[in-house]
Amino acid sequence: METEQDTLPKPNDQPVLPRSYQTEMVAQAIDENLIVCLPTGSGKTYISVMLIKELLGSTNSKLCHGGKRTIFLVKQVTLVHQQGDYISMHLGKEISVGKYYGDMGVDLWNKSEWDKELETHQILVMTAQIFVNILDHAYFFNLLIFDECHHATGADPYASVMNKHYNNISGNMPRILGLTASITSRKIKANKLEKEMKQLESTLKSRVESGSSREESRRYGTSALVKHISCVPYESNCNDSIKMAFEILDQISLEIAEHYSESRSERDEQEYQLSELMLFTDYQNTNMFNYNEQSARYMQICQSQSITVPKLKRHIDNIKHMGNDLGLMGLYLASLHLKNCLKIDLNNQLNFNKLSSQQLIMNVHNKIELMTDSILNTLVETNSTNYRLLYSEKVCSLLEQIVEQYALTLSLETYDYSSSPMKCIVFVERICTAIILSELFENVCQKRYPEYNSIKSKYVAGTKSFGIKDVMSAKHQRQTINEFRTGKINCLIATAVVEEGLDIPQCNLVFRFNKPNNFCSYMQSKGRARAKKNASFIILMSSDDDKALAEYREYEEIETMLQNEFYFRSLSFDDDIEDAKELQPYVTEKGVIIDAVRAVRLIYEYCAILGHGQIFPPRVLFHGSGPYTCILSMPANCPVRNDIM
DNA sequence: GACAGCAATGCTTTATGGTT
């Protein structure tokens, strides 16, 4: 995620110099609880490292002498390692960082074991759930960092940490730092952003600070070129025989639904009978036999329904979806999957099911087999050169774009990249899309069209899924991503797993094949596109889908709002305004009014331009409470050398 | 007073994750 490109410790690691907005953020975080809102890739984790360093003082003494500890909370287990290593690397050897997650059996630990851990480690990285568990032991913490803090909503462990334990405590409240790129994970309208932001602020008892209105952080954030490509939906392109295949699928779907509702009414009846029977059962003698029999029958029906039939329906829906999204080839590959699946089912699980379900499955299997082997197969064979029929326009333009970009990258490439010059990610919504699309690529690239041969693709998806079964263990995931990092693969097809958590290298080409589910998702996937030069973020959408277009526009609006929001907010809503009002705004000869808040901002911007923030941050010191004086020390490379009063 | 259209609500499906 937003660790820098060199997350893996390298031998020639150069010391990272803080950028001015980072220093500024840290300076503010020392004084108040803060939610840092910066785009992916701008070094949020480094800000937390700096803050940990600043507040290290209170973690030095032993627990019994009033020593406190720093907690870094993350959402996922993989992030425990990733962020833990990052922090540990930047803090140096003398600071001890502990890592904790559920698999270690920490839940079984008692207080004395935790005492030991807290005594030996000053910084503890863990998943939020574990922190909730140990909070009962009443330890003291100086600093609480929430990684990806936009998750702090509803009943999330993040929120429950704040709500349950830090609601009424005023004296021993730790300093809180939230890190996020997107404020909210919900899908929201631009005009609701304000509300969400307030909500998050009140949950974390912090203030949102997004330094991204300044030039410098923007430079380090994502600067990908955004491109929208609208494609004609596949249905309008296909011919009658393909439509027929879809009709068969519809029919099967209908049959399943019928069967389902039929047996559901049967189940309802059984349930009714069962409940009737229960009223008259004395649970001791004669009626017991009836009751047992009835309930056994009921269970059987429940089981046969709940396991196979809805699954089958989902499968069919998936296939239809594939067909519409990817084209004939996708339809063919997907139904091949189902055919094999059903064959296995027929061999294994048959005895579990009721007779009518058996027949249904058999029936569906036959139809699918017929469709796959005779209709689709011949269609694919006879149209083997007809691009437009085999693949949907979305797939076509995806391929075209990749090839185009590949050529471009090759022509621009300098010598420093020994591995693959191109790294490309395609984000899809469903796991099955990822599977089928990668098969499709393989098909296209290796067999039919050698000009696409340079594309080597694999997919990454979550471990748990329904529908098309294809085990994707965490180990397998890591392995695939490693291959991607080293350049063995140059095109990764991924679901939302990759958006958060997994450590993905920078890419110069990122696609949204399906639309993102929410704003957070949009930001994360966009944040993946940040190569040194010529990174593109390409959105594919269907041309008849006005809603999707509106959604993207909405996201872009929110994005710019996030960059500017902070400035407007501090003028109109924050309690800063009271302080600011006390100071007379400065008016230039031309009549431009600069008030206190704006002035501070201007100074920081000026400094950013001056030294790219790597020399010294400006320091502002306030004295007194009523009419106070302010000492401003400018950076060393500023022409104004003396302190300004 | 009847009917159409829009907003709020609830249910299901599709993802993800963590823990046992």
Next chain:
DNA sequence: AACCATAAAGCATTGCTGTC
């Protein structure tokens, strides 16, 4: 591997409101 939880989209239902 199975279970739980969350979030959001899509769809259907309900209820309100405005118009004829």
